[in-house]
Amino acid sequence: MECPSLRTCPFFNNKMKDMPATAELMKKRYCLGDNTECARFMVASRLGKEKVPIDLFPGQTDRAMEILMKS
Numbered sequence: 001m002e003c004p005s006l007r008t009c010p011f012f013n014n015k016m017k018d019m020p021a022t023a024e025l026m027k028k029r030y031c032l033g034d035n036t037e038c039a040r041f042m043v044a045s046r047l048g049k050e051k052v053p054i055d056l057f058p059g060q061t062d063r064a065m066e067i068l069m070k071s
């Protein structure tokens with residue numbers, strides 16, 4: 001299922017610095033697969049898009065959990 005943030009997400013639109021070589025695979029897995037496992041989506045859905053760090057990558061769920069615990 002497509003993530004509802006596809007059009008505006010900086011990761012999906014290659015707007016993040018230092019995009020990983022595995023970015024296309026990550027897009028398939030998270031953005032076009034299961035966005036509920038994406039770190040960016042986890043933070044955005046609970047705290048709002050403005051709380052998502054600019055440099056947070058989809059696989060950084062530990063970091064996302066830390067942000068959620070501190071909020």
Ligand code: SF4
Nearest residue numbers: 003009030031035038
């Ligand atoms: S799954 Fe994550 S990285 Fe992909 S579009 Fe949604 S919020 Fe962005």
